[in-house]
Amino acid sequence: MDKMIVFSGNSNSGLASRICKDLKLKMGRSLISRFSDGEIRIKIEENVRGKDVFVIQSTCPPVDENIMELLIMIDALKRASANRITAVMPYFGYARQDRKDQPRVPITAKLIANLLTIAGANRVLALDLHAGQIQGFFDIPVDHIFAIDVFVDYFKKIGMNNLVIVSPDVGGIKMARAYAKKFRAGLAIVDKRRNSPDATEVMHILGEVEGKNVIIVDDIIATGSSLVEAAGALRRAGARKIFAAISHGILSANAVEKLESSDIDYLVITDSIPLGEEKKSKKIKIVSVNKLFAEAIKRIHFERSISVLFDSIRR
Numbered sequence: 604m605d606k607m608i609v610f611s612g613n614s615n616s617g618l619a620s621r622i623c624k625d626l627k628l629k630m631g632r633s634l635i636s637r638f639s640d641g642e643i644r645i646k647i648e649e650n651v652r653g654k655d656v657f658v659i660q661s662t663c664p665p666v667d668e669n670i671m672e673l674l675i676m677i678d679a680l681k682r683a684s685a686n687r688i689t690a691v692m693p694y695f696g697y698a699r700q701d702r703k704d705q706p707r708v709p710i711t712a713k714l715i716a717n718l719l720t721i722a723g724a725n726r727v728l729a730l731d732l733h734a735g736q737i738q739g740f741f742d743i744p745v746d747h748i749f750a751i752d753v754f755v756d757y758f759k760k761i762g763m764n765n766l767v768i769v770s771p772d773v774g775g776i777k778m779a780r781a782y783a784k785k786f787r788a789g790l791a792i793v794d795k796r797r798n799s800p801d802a803t804e805v806m807h808i809l810g811e812v813e814g815k816n817v818i819i820v821d822d823i824i825a826t827g828s829s830l831v832e833a834a835g836a837l838r839r840a841g842a843r844k845i846f847a848a849i850s851h852g853i854l855s856a857n858a859v860e861k862l863e864s865s866d867i868d869y870l871v872i873t874d875s876i877p878l879g880e881e882k883k884s885k886k887i888k889i890v891s892v893n894k895l896f897a898e899a900i901k902r903i904h905f906e907r908s909i910s911v912l913f914d915s916i917r918r
Contacts, residue, residue: 607904608651612660612676614669615693618874618893619659625897635672645675652684655904662696663876670696674722681723689903690724693875694851698733716740728899730875730892731822731850746909748899750873750892754848755785757871757890767791767815771833775821782820793833806836813841824849827858831865838866851875854882862886
């Protein structure tokens with residue numbers, strides 16, 4: 604462990620501190636400030652020559668600032684002769700721009716992958732990527748870990764029964780199936796359709812939810828519109844209690860207000876993105892992924908397998 608050192612950017616220092624505590628390591632010392640014109644200034648304040656370095660930084664809002672902070676820190680570590688640099692990204696920003704779904708639009712997730720590689724990252728550790736194929740955008744190793752066990756442990760502790768796991772759309776079926784397998788629960792899908800470009804969206808529930816407690820699972824909640832609409836459709840279909848387990852709580856715009864007036868009993872998110880005071884609500888519960896990241900970092904450092912932790916999810 605004396606060859607390992609962990610640094611953190613400003614985006615999620617709370618999670619980084621908890622990870623270091625689990626690793627029984629002191630956080631690496633660095634100076635992160637701004638020049639008078641707003642440019643980011645970073646200085647690594649301890650020797651990293653020949654070290655196995657991990658940089659923890661969620662690229663959450665303000666997204667561009669946090670990405671630049673991460674890139675500049677990686678460059679500083681590379682020029683300070685770090686042996687290996689791993690970008691630890693609890694939340695990978697721009698992940699929703701992973702394909703050309705319209706003419707003349709970028710694939711920004713690929714651009715971010717290129718920037719991280721060029722800056723000097725040797726590998727990436729990320730949690731619940733929006734699309735698994737983003738791993739293929741990198742020319743360096745990517746370790747993709749999942750929050751599923753953290754959520755399963757939380758709901759088992761509060762004694763959930765008579766469960767159905769719900770995917771909010773067809774694209775999330777694989778994730779929902781993994782949760783259903785872990786809970787030994789039923790599976791349902793919210794099928795969204797439009798009668799015409801101007802017509803209101805119509806939702807159909809594929810699966811039996813009447814009289815059941817349901818958990819909607821997804822990777823991101825941004826404005827919350829889709830989640831709230833799905834919860835309303837589930838309530839109309841006869842669901843009893845409605846919960847949501849979502850990895851990354853961006854909660855932009857008026858998402859919290861929508862959540863508080865919705866049919867959702869409460870939303871469970873991880874601390875991959877810090878929840879500001881203005882976004883706190885009685886309907887939002889937070890579970891930490893610090894132990895998950897600490898174990899993954901330890902396994903990377905000692906060249907042990909990470910995939911064995913999630914074999915049941917991949918099948």
